[in-house]
Amino acid sequence: MDKPFHIVILGGGTAGWMAANLFAKRWGNKVKLTLVESPDVGIIGVGEGSTPSLKRFFDILGIEESQWMPRCQATYKLNIRFNDWSPASGIQSYSHPFPAQVDTFTKRAFMVNAQTRRMGLATHTQPEDFLLNGVLAGQGKGPKVGAHFPFTQEYGYHFNSALLGEFLAEFAEQQGVSYRQVHIAQVNRAENGDISTLVTDNGEPLSADFFVDCTGFAGLLMDKTLGVAFTPYKENLFNDSAVVLQTPYSPEQASRIPVETESTALSAGWCWKIPLTERFGNGYVYSQDFINKEQAEQEFRQHLGVLDDSAQVRHLTMKVGRLNEHWSHNCLALGLSQGFIEPLEATALHLVQVSIELFIQQLEAGQFSAKHRAKYNELVSERFERVRDYIVAHYKLNTRNDSDYWRANRDNMALSDSLKEILHVWYSRGDLAKEIARQDISSHFDEISWHCLLAGYGAFPPLHPNQPGKGDLYQEKGIKEFLAGCALNFSAHHNNLADLV
Structure with a gap:
């Protein structure tokens, strides 16, 4: 390129500033980055939680936890606990811990026990008892550990969304991102349909080679200007x-x-x-x-x-669903303007980050052209669909009978073929890990995550009247003792937080 490729990001918030920072880190002076934000638009701030991918985001930028966590009222997150989703199974509460490296030694026992329980034999199948982060969460311990523990820990964060947006804005400006606080009154398009300029309310035109829509549910560029179609998820995700x-x-x-x-x-x-x-x-x-x-x-x-x-x-x-095209003409949508799949598993920022990283890959592969736009849209839509399936399964599998809402969710048959196959394999006592590998969907939620959900809900047949009294690998392999020994290397969560200050 003879001159820097100019990208204008319209809208701040966490999505806009994540994009600005990752673009600046990756491309440096190869691109000119401008973030334009209306002074009157605040951050919605729904959720305030993340998956472990956010740790990778900060690692890429070289930002230490001590730099951002105290500023953003952040805490560590090892686990998601679900209460009262499946009371008829006898399970009042279960956890979905983030898998860690040490779980390599215990996850097979968990999956084998789940398979044995699907045969009607009594085994221990509480997910949090097989995964280190579940044990740590039960003890109130944080994820930080010294070099003497030779396994990588995975964890997410809880944070104040508004404060995180402010921190990322400051960091981006230090990396050379230009920041403008102005109202956009008009969007102009070129003859080929591309966006040509944004016009401020005082008549100033802002031109660029590429635009990023981070205007939230308003969708000022993708929806209102380019008219990109939207696929709602209302038929299988009722919450709005x-x-x-x-x-x-x-x-x-x-x-x-x-x-x-x-x-x-x-x-x-x-x-x-x-x-x-x-x-x-x-x-x-x-x-x-x-x-x-x-x-x-x-x-x-x-x-x-x-x-x-x-x-x-x-x-x-909430506007639940996704755009049919996440990259249309010379515009990319991120965050709520791109789509939203309610905050149940804290996937919103994960999808933003993955969308940015895939965009960087595909734009570079096409030498900053739209050559791989169709491929990008296919990849990101697939991510949304598979995340949606995992969330839908939480509702489909519920065993509550206290309201029409829960009964309607359980009776809902608007399921994707992918989800139908996963449930069929589980209930027919098949190999769930092999099915997930066959569908090539482990990059979304892997076999351990699916086992946490299905076993956590107690999605098992009645126990067989004749029990052999053996075959429970939780007992036979000493899983409890092994993970309890691992947990001795960790300290209380409040100690981890105190070390950041």
């Missing part, structure tokens, strides 16, 4: 709204901050509970087809024990 509220810690809670997100099923959806260093973030994700916003707020407050109206809630509307 949320009500959120922050709650303070009690003195006891402040001294024992959890390392897990809690997800508790309510009458028409579920409630998250996310621990930050200063507070809990709470939200009730629900479907307005089954409950109105006033009823949802009342149920949410009762669940939290916060009936005082002075504690202000925020009501949000």
